[in-house]
Amino acid sequence: MDSMALSASDLPAMYSLLTNSLSREQSVRKPAETALAQSENRPGFCSCLMEVITAKDLVSQVDVRLMASVYFKNSINRYWRNKRDSA
Numbered sequence: 001m002d003s004m005a006l007s008a009s010d011l012p013a014m015y016s017l018l019t020n021s022l023s024r025e026q027s028v029r030k031p032a033e034t035a036l037a038q039s040e041n042r043p044g045f046c047s048c049l050m051e052v053i054t055a056k057d058l059v060s061q062v063d064v065r066l067m068a069s070v071y072f073k074n075s076i077n078r079y080w081r082n083k084r085d086s087a
Contacts, residue, residue, distance in 0.1 A: 006044030014039075014048045015058075018067045040075050049075070 006014070017039075020032035039045050052058060052068040 004042070006039065006042050006048045008048075008051070010044070010048055011051055014068075015052055015064065018052060018064050018071070022063055022067055036071060040071070041079060046072055046075055 017032045017036050020028050021036060023029040023032070049068045049072040053065050053072065055065075058065055
């Protein structure tokens, strides 16, 4: 994923990164965590996460949806609250 805004076409990649971020293998987990961290300040990141969290076809994917929820919460804390508090 590059520096452009994230959109619905990025959902499969976002899902894969979230899935890989749950891996026990560090060689799989670390690159996914790095890619997610780099995507965090891109426009559309929270929207993509919300799509994963609310996707009806992912209801059984509790771990991935929970991880998306954690990234969503952390992104809000890091980027939105800082902007609000500095205004």
